[in-house]
Amino acid sequence: GQQLNQSPQSMFIQEGEDVSMNCTSSSIFNTWLWYKQDPGEGPVLLIALYKAGELTSNGRLTAQFGITRKDSFLNISASIPSDVGIYFCAGHSVGAGNMLTFGGGTRLMVKP
């Protein structure tokens, strides 16, 4: 099946630093999604991207849908302690029907 490689697997940063994570795929997606999972909770949607090249922001978060449609990145600016959690990318392609493919997650830890 489709595979999503998400990197890095974990990051330990100082409060105030910027963060960047990305996902790459061996196949094309029509939609890229970025979710955040707080400890003990389910993933919550942060940003949805629907078009190649699209750049979308949500507060301090910015995500881009890669031109090749095989990658996406998420940036977090000026990190704060509540940014701690696991960030997942997910991709959907029309041919996959009702299947979303998830990346392995990036665990973010922020040192105050």
Added chain:
Amino acid sequence: NAGVTQTPKFQVLKTGQSMTLQCAQDMNHEYMSWYRQDPGMGLRLIHYSVGAGITDQGEVPNGYNVSRSTTEDFPLRLLSAAPSQTSVYFCASSRGQISGANVLTFGAGSRLTVL
């Protein structure tokens, strides 16, 4: 609105025991699904349903059964638990079938340990 509600939040089973993880949503969503989350592997789709009376297999369906008798409920059954089924299970729903416009709303998860 409660959104997607999962019970129990934690469960310990012995190998061979059976149990049902419950999932209910109050958003009148047609699409419901079950994922399992294992370290470093993201979320993998177990089973899904596009409406009452309709279910289909996902990426890792073996060892799990589902049914969808109502729009609101989508229980996941383990008939004979195995240690490989130790995981965190998430139920998720969507207004319609998965597409760019219909995104998933997740429950808080059920952590299952099989000894």
